[in-house]
Amino acid sequence: MVNADGQLYTIEGFAASLIMLITAFLVVNSTSVYTPGDAHISDMQLEVTGSDALNMMTYVTNVSPGGTVGKSPLQEIVEKGDNNRFVEMFDNLTNNKTGSNRDRIQFMANVSYVKSDGTVNTTTPLGRTRSLSGGEHTVRVTQWLIADAGSPPGSSSGLRKRAVLVEVLLWRD
Amino acid sequence: MAGLRDDAQWIVLMGFIVSFSLFFLAIVINQSTVIGQTTAESVAEFPKNDIRGVREVIILDTFLDDTSGNRTNVGNDIRTLSLNRKNTVVSFTNSTSTSASGSYTVGGILFNNGVTEYKETWTYRE
Numbered sequence: 001m002v003n004a005d006g007q008l009y010t011i012e013g014f015a016a017s018l019i020m021l022i023t024a025f026l027v028v029n030s031t032s033v034y035t036p037g038d039a040h041i042s043d044m045q046l047e048v049t050g051s052d053a054l055n056m057m058t059y060v061t062n063v064s065p066g067g068t069v070g071k072s073p074l075q076e077i078v079e080k081g082d083n084n085r086f087v088e089m090f091d092n093l094t095n096n097k098t099g100s101n102r103d104r105i106q107f108m109a110n111v112s113y114v115k116s117d118g119t120v121n122t123t124t125p126l127g128r129t130r131s132l133s134g135g136e137h138t139v140r141v142t143q144w145l146i147a148d149a150g151s152p153p154g155s156s157s158g159l160r161k162r163a164v165l166v167e168v169l170l171w172r173d
Numbered sequence: 174m175a176g177l178r179d180d181a182q183w184i185v186l187m188g189f190i191v192s193f194s195l196f197f198l199a200i201v202i203n204q205s206t207v208i209g210q211t212t213a214e215s216v217a218e219f220p221k222n223d224i225r226g227v228r229e230v231i232i233l234d235t236f237l238d239d240t241s242g243n244r245t246n247v248g249n250d251i252r253t254l255s256l257n258r259k260n261t262v263v264s265f266t267n268s269t270s271t272s273a274s275g276s277y278t279v280g281g282i283l284f285n286n287g288v289t290e291y292k293e294t295w296t297y298r299e
Binding site for chain 1: 182185186189193196206207209210212213214216217222223226227229230233234237241242243246247249250251253254257258259
């Protein structure tokens with residue numbers, strides 16, 4: 001039989017050293033406290049939802065039998081400035097879920113294009129479900145499209161096609 | 174503690190082992206948030222949708238007819254808007270050649286937003 005007189009002292013020594021190590025670990029670690037909200041996982045998912053929705057709106061639905069390709073819903077919306085249709089369509093694409101419950105995604109969209117004097121116009125709204133109050137944590141998704149001559153409404157040089165960037169800010173309330 | 178009854182040493186030892194293993198499991202759970210963050214940030218940082226979007230519109234622009242300067246103007250719009258709204262330098266060219274097997278278009282796209290650089294050469298045969 002081994003002499004076991006010192007066992008409890010050894011255990012006590014281990015316990016004391018571990019307690020000190022753990023204290024040091026907690027103190028050093030406490031400068032960075034991550035919560036799931038900091039981890040941007042929900043941002044990533046929201047961005048995917050938003051860019052998928054915008055992408056779906058660029059698919060042309062009215063291809064005629066002769067092969068003529070019509071305009072995509074997003075192009076029609078931008079060219080006519082049809083904000084109500086944008087809000088309805090984008091809201092359904094992002095918020096519809098199986099069953100009767102809807103998601104809580106809110107958005108605010110606008111359109112950017114280059115004006116005839118070469119400056120960029122960013123203030124044309126394309127509709128929103130809520131106004132931004134400044135406290136929201138938003139993600140931004142964009143979609144390019146080529147609009148026909150004279151569009152969007154109000155652009156001064158009407159005689160040529162233009163590249164338009166649809167920008168949407170998304171958040172959950 | 175000399176002279177005390179030491180019958181319960183194993184119980185004390187097991188108690189320590191159980192409590193410290195619980196502590197280390199808690200550390201593992203704590204780290205999982207950080208791992209999720211690393212993954213989500215690298216996904217969010219890589220401009221997959223930006224590259225896809227600008228690539229699509231550049232190739233659409235290439236096949237616009239150039240009546241009333243459509244193709245040139247839309248191309249300039251893309252460069253200006255990329256720089257202004259997406260903080261991205263975009264450069265692209267294309268040329269169409271005719272060979273014995275038919276005509277084909279070769280285009281180049283450069284995309285640089287300061288973090289990610291993307292280069293592409295694409296070919297389209299009529």
